[in-house]
Each structure stands twice: as C-alpha cells, then as structure tokens.
Amino acid sequence: MVDYDVIVAGAGTGGATTAYTLAKKGRSVLLIDRKEKEKIGDKTCGDALGNHHILEVRELVGLPEVPSDIIEHEVTGIDLIAPDREHRLRMTGPTTTGMSFNRLKMGQWFLGLAEKEGVELRAATRVKRLLYDDGKVAGIKIMDSSGNDKDISSKIVVDATGATGMLRRQLPDTTPIERVINKEDQMVAWRDIYETPEYDFETPEILEIFWNQDETLGGYTWIFPQGKNRVNVGAGVMTIKGHRKPQDIMKNFVEPNWDFYKTELKMLDSSGGVAPIRRPIDTMVDDNFMLVGDAACQVNPIHGGGIGSSILGGALAGITAAEALEKNDTSINALWGYNPKYMEMYGGKQASLDVFRWFLLNITNDDIDYAFQKQIIKASDLLDTSMTGKMTIGTGEKFKRLISGVGNIPLLRRVQKVAHLMEDIRELYRQYPNSIKGLTDWQNKLWPIYDAAKKL
Numbered sequence: 252m253v254d255y256d257v258i259v260a261g262a263g264t265g266g267a268t269t270a271y272t273l274a275k276k277g278r279s280v281l282l283i284d285r286k287e288k289e290k291i292g293d294k295t296c297g298d299a300l301g302n303h304h305i306l307e308v309r310e311l312v313g314l315p316e317v318p319s320d321i322i323e324h325e326v327t328g329i330d331l332i333a334p335d336r337e338h339r340l341r342m343t344g345p346t347t348t349g350m351s352f353n354r355l356k357m358g359q360w361f362l363g364l365a366e367k368e369g370v371e372l373r374a375a376t377r378v379k380r381l382l383y384d385d386g387k388v389a390g391i392k393i394m395d396s397s398g399n400d401k402d403i404s405s406k407i408v409v410d411a412t413g414a415t416g417m418l419r420r421q422l423p424d425t426t427p428i429e430r431v432i433n434k435e436d437q438m439v440a441w442r443d444i445y446e447t448p449e450y451d452f453e454t455p456e457i458l459e460i461f462w463n464q465d466e467t468l469g470g471y472t473w474i475f476p477q478g479k480n481r482v483n484v485g486a487g488v489m490t491i492k493g494h495r496k497p498q499d500i501m502k503n504f505v506e507p508n509w510d511f512y513k514t515e516l517k518m519l520d521s522s523g524g525v526a527p528i529r530r531p532i533d534t535m536v537d538d539n540f541m542l543v544g545d546a547a548c549q550v551n552p553i554h555g556g557g558i559g560s561s562i563l564g565g566a567l568a569g570i571t572a573a574e575a576l577e578k579n580d581t582s583i584n585a586l587w588g589y590n591p592k593y594m595e596m597y598g599g600k601q602a603s604l605d606v607f608r609w610f611l612l613n614i615t616n617d618d619i620d621y622a623f624q625k626q627i628i629k630a631s632d633l634l635d636t637s638m639t640g641k642m643t644i645g646t647g648e649k650f651k652r653l654i655s656g657v658g659n660i661p662l663l664r665r666v667q668k669v670a671h672l673m674e675d676i677r678e679l680y681r682q683y684p685n686s687i688k689g690l691t692d693w694q695n696k697l698w699p700i701y702d703a704a705k706k707l
C-alpha cells in the first residue's frame with residue numbers, strides 16, 4: 252500500500268500544474284515545497300507571459316482565465332533592439348500578446364488551483380532524496396520545518412524542483428536521464444523591480460529586449476515596464492567560461508545607460524536567478540519518475556521564458572501519469588508518451604532555438620547592427636523563428652535576393668547554414684522515438700547537428 256499515487260516535488264508553476272491535472276483526474280497527489288506557503292511563487296523572473304500558453308493549457312486541462320488582479324499590465328508586443336540602440340524590430344501579433352504580472356500572485360494562483368482540486372500541500376518541507384524499492388523509485392525522504400525526517404511512498408515521483416533538478420541529479424548511473432546540465436547550457440541573471448514616480452514609460456504595453464554581445468554575451472538586457480511608473484529590469488548571460496557577473500552588468504552597463512536611473516527610484520525587489528537554456532532533457536521519464544519545468548530544461552533557449560512551457564509540461568506529464576496509473580503500470584514504457592507529446596508541442600522548437608543560440612554566440616555587435624540596418628532580419632522573420640523554431644530568412648528565393656542585394660556574404664552564408672541546421676534538428680524531433688529502445692540511435696543523430704552549430 253503506497254501513501255499517494257503521485258508525489259510532486261516543487262510547487263512552482265510546473266509542479267502545481269502537474270498536481271492540478273492529476274487531482275482533476277481523481278488521483279491522490281502530495282505537493283511539497285520548501286518555501287512557506289505564502290512565499291510559493293515568489294521568484295526572480297521577468298514577470299512576462301504570452302497569453303497563448305494559457306490558452307494552450309486550457310485546451311488540454313481546462314485551466315481558467317488568469318484573474319485580473321494578478322496582471323500588472325497588458326502586453327501587445329516585444330521590441331528587439333540592436334546594440335547600436337538606434338535600430339529596433341517590433342514584434343506584434345497574437346503570439347506576442349500577453350501580460351506582465353505579479354510573480355508571487357501568479358504562483359499563488361497556480362497553487363490555489365491545485366489545492367482546490369484536492370491536492371495535499373506540504374509547505375516549508377524540504378525534499379531530501381529519492382527512496383527506492385527493488386532498484387526503482389518508490390517515494391521520497393522529506394524533512395519538515397522542525398527538522399524531522401519522514402519517508403513517504405508513491406507510485407510516481409515528479410521532480411519539479413526547478414533549475415536545481417535536485418532529484419534528477421540523484422538518479423543512479425543506470426538511468427537514461429541526463430543528470431547534470433552543462434554550465435554552457437545555463438543562463439544566470441539579475442533583475443530589479445522599481446517604482447519610477449518621476450519617470451513615465453511611454454509604451455508600457457511593449458517589452459524591450461536589448462542585444463549587446465560585448466556586455467551580455469549569449470543573453471540580453473530587458474526593460475519590461477509593468478505600467479507607466481513601474482519596471483522589471485534585468486540582465487542575463489550564458490554561463491560560458493569567463494562570463495561576466497549579471498550584477499556587475501547591471502551596475503556598470505545598465506544603470507549608467509538607461510534614463511530612468513537618473514530619476515528617483517523606489518526599489519521593490521532585487522535578486523538573481525538561474526535557468527537552463529537548451530533543448531529539453533532527451534527523456535523526461537524513467538520507471539516511476541518524471542521531470543517537469545526547469546528540472547526538465549523546458550525553457551525557451553533564446554528568451555529564457557519558462558513559465559508557459561512548464562505549465563505545458565505539467566499538463567502533459569499529468570495527463571500521461573493519470574493514464575499510466577489507470578492501467579496500473581508506471582514503468583518507463585508506460586510513461587514514455589509524455590516525451591513525444593512534449594517534443595512535438597514545444598521540445599522541437601526549443602531544440603531549434605538552441606541551435607540558433609549557438610549561432611548568436613558567435614556573431615558580433617557589428618554583425619547584429621548590420622543585420623538590423625540592412626533589414627536582413629525582419630520582425631516577422633524573428634517572430635516566426637521565436638514562435639515556431641523555423642528560420643525562414645536563410646532559405647529560398649528571398650535569400651538569393653539578399654545575397655545579390657545586401658553584401659556581407661560571409662554573414663549571410665552563416666545565416667543560411669544555421670537555417671538549415673535548425674530545419675535538420677526540427678526534422679529529427681519529428682522522428683523522436685516512440686519508445687526507449689530508439690533513444691540512443693536518435694541521440695547519436697543529435698550530436699553532429701550541435702557540433703556544426705557550435706562551429707558556425
């Protein structure tokens with residue numbers, strides 16, 4: 252007799268959505284978080300989310316409307332700004348429509364949805380380690396706020412502990428799941444939230460992303476207004492060898508170069524964070540075990556947004572787990588279906604953008620300024636690339652016209668190569684194996700694409 256059908260470790264957006272989905276399907280779920288209940292959801296974030304994510308998860312598991320008191324401001328578009336700060340591309344449309352929001356309230360909302368469906372929450376409780384029975388995951392050891400340890404059993408354990416993936420890291424050598432995430436596949440960031448009583452943001456409905464390879468290599472600076480007189484500002488970089496510290500970037504680059512810093516400011520919050528920025532973990536399941544959200548690397552590698560994909564992952568994991576429990580089989584084979592579903596809906600796009608991330612790492616500020624000035628890149632192209640992972644600018648007739656009209660052939664040739672690699676990896680994700688048996692062969696086809704992308 253086990254204590255619960257499912258234990259979900261981590262009550263962030265990913266874990267809470269997994270728990271919500273399972274409880275809605277009549278399953279007994281224990282949701283555990285080390286934070287006090289009132290603090291769950293309080294996290295370093297850009298606080299921005301596209302509406303399409305909510306709509307997608309509503310289709311899957313009936314997620315309700317986001318309550319209006321969570322939303323700080325409606326967002327209608329995103330501006331991408333070149334290093335010269337003169338040229339910008341405005342991306343607008345249904346896929347950039349969304350919200351800037353209060354992060355704590357958003358987290359509390361997801362938690363409340365799960366609890367309303369009957370999920371049992373244990374807050375202020377640390378998940379310590381996995382428990383095994385006959386070599387297979389069978390529960391977890393926890394430590395409560397008084398320091399007392401306790402063993403709890405379940406048929407499935409879900410690791411939704413965020414970027415640390417603390418249960419994933421403890422899996423035995425024999426697991427097909429990657430346990431360690433390379434440093435170069437992570438982003439480290441710092442962000443501040445200010446009230447700006449003397450400074451008006453003229454277009455609070457537009458989020459601004461500033462590229463600058465000298466200052467924020469592999470990342471960017473963001474200025475996300477949350478209304479006319481409030482802003483979420485931050486800088487993130489890829490954690491490659493010798494990377495700069497985001498706090499130094501804020502102090503030495505962001506503060507001196509943005510006008511609102513010259514006015515009176517009231518700091519509301521200031522903190523750092525880490526996110527994985529790569530393709531999803533190749534298999535997010537093992538016997539009696541699943542990964543969701545940042546623990547599964549379900550984050551957009553280009554902009555670092557991961558709330559939408561964590562709730563998608565949570566919904567898909569919950570649906571698959573409920574079906575497996577119904578059949579009384581929670582083996583890796585029974586849980587496998589979660590992998591291809593996620594890869595089809597979001598993972599293939601993530602992988603394609605991961606390839607694009609390696610390309611971006613190797614281009615200069617001059618290259619980006621040039622691409623913006625000559626309109627090699629158009630807002631519609633970038634929107635297409637960021638939303639679907641499909642790169643349309645390096646292929647077809649349009650590209651031939653660019654070659655003859657624009658010059659800078661080496662840059663254009665590299666754009667063409669990355670476009671082809673992105674298509675190759677998308678195609679590979681369309682062939683994601685339908686069982687664990689095909690995983691190694693499939694992975695062997697991934698590495699050459701990455702090797703080529705890193706050399707671009």
Ligand SMILES: Cc1cc2nc3c(=O)[nH]c(=O)nc-3n(C[C@H](O)[C@H](O)[C@H](O)COP(=O)(O)OP(=O)(O)OC[C@H]3O[C@@H](n4cnc5c(N)ncnc54)[C@H](O)[C@@H]3O)c2cc1C
Pocket residue numbers: 260261262263264265266267283284285286291292294295296297298299300376377378379411412413414415417440441442485487523524525526543544545546549550555556557558559561
């Ligand atoms: C600086 C920054 C800016 C970002 N901006 C955005 C943005 O604007 N929009 C967007 O969509 N995404 C953004 N993201 C990414 C987004 O925050 C994450 O992808 C998302 O929160 C992932 O949700 P999750 O549920 O997987 O993990 P989390 O939200 O991190 O939740 C994990 C939970 O697990 C708990 N936990 C961890 N370890 C234990 C343990 N041992 N025992 C018990 N509980 C534990 C934690 O307390 C936490 O509540 C940003 C990330 C960073 C770092």
